[in-house]
Amino acid sequence: MRVVKEAEERKEEILDVAEKLFGTKGFDNTSTGDILEEVGIARGTLYYHFKSKEEILDGVIDRMTEHMMAEAGKIARNQELPVLERLTKALLSFNVETPIGNEVVEQIHRPQNALMHQKIQETLLTGIDPIITELVEEGIRQGIFYTDYPAEVVEMTMLYANTAFDSIDTADLSPAELEKKIAGFIYNVERLLGTEKGSLQAALMKIFHRSET
Amino acid sequence: MRVVKEAEERKEEILDVAEKLFGTKGFDNTSTGDILEEVGIARGTLYYHFKSKEEILDGVIDRMTEHMMAEAGKIARNQELPVLERLTKALLSFNVETPIGNEVVEQIHRPQNALMHQKIQETLLTGIDPIITELVEEGIRQGIFYTDYPAEVVEMTMLYANTAFDSIDTADLSPAELEKKIAGFIYNVERLLGTEKGSLQAALMKIFHRSET
């Protein structure tokens, strides 16, 4: 049976299925055949809308990150809240805001998904870091933080957080070890931002405990 | 023509070719057929020595990192040199010590090589970080550094350096931007290690300029 839909609608359908499958089975272990079958279309149709499997992955990631960045940007620009609170909320939005995306994030770090991980990392770095850096600079102007290199601090922090605190690396840590890793992270971020010991404790802890679900 | 060799020798031959090809064309773009052809053996022979293509990659990486770690370990244990010098030399050994490995490092960060990158990252993290951490702890005992979380500082620093200063990410930076990135990195490491501003300048600069070849 032949069903015709508008290109945009079909594309979304394909991305929906792809996102689910990539998240469940990983990118390498998901064949284009799996996608075809679940969407209910023929090979030719898939390749009519996307020119390669990798382009589908790009599509999935773009959709995810666009959503996350829009959310984070909105929070960051809300001048009514204090900087520290905006910072916390913006960071939180990455962990919880996307209920579908989360499944994906869970799977990102399996070896087979290295490509996916790297692509997300790249997108986040160019999309989110500027937003966070902006906030840090505002904090500097307000005297909350102090550093000569806000952009570099953010890059270092985000990059580390994004790969060090993933589900695989943290899975084989005891609760105590994880606690220490988090404590060390907070300690280090405080040093990087030139704030007093303990000043970020409360704000950053919120992030980790929320993300543990 | 049939040539028989001892398993170890054949394995090395295969790894030599694989290392070269993975470095040149990337892991995904190198087929097992390419390897067979260049080594001059049949399919069956390859799979007699390695049970999968991924195991070949693991073999290549293991060989590389073993060499690097042995070198770094030797330097770190040389009690005659001051800590700071040992630290510098140990870090230097990763960049220059392996003339073959370097080609690979050049290619690691292309998207197709995400898997390779991740595997190296993982091995370095479990193999090299302890060596460096040991040095940092010695520095702390000597009063050169100060931090409550030496292992976490090292993990953060190594992980960041390893992905932020790769050939792809730095390729599209202007010399001035790269300079700033390096300066920011040094500034941040000094803060993390609790040393005075400028105290690591000389030592760390040596690393970056040596690695630029």
Added chain:
DNA sequence: TTTTGTCGACCGACTATCTGTCGGTTATTA
């Protein structure tokens, strides 16, 4: 109202390529 033409969406058989397997063969060594 009916016919015809256009074009975007869709189909599925086919190709090319690749990884891993297996039964059988050759060289070496005890």
Added chain:
DNA sequence: TAATAACCGACAGATAGTCGGTCGACAAAA
């Protein structure tokens, strides 16, 4: 000369991407 380690290459199975052709909606012409 018998056992075994190393080797061979045809083959199976899977997968990504291609291509010529089809279908259906919609609009213009009859």
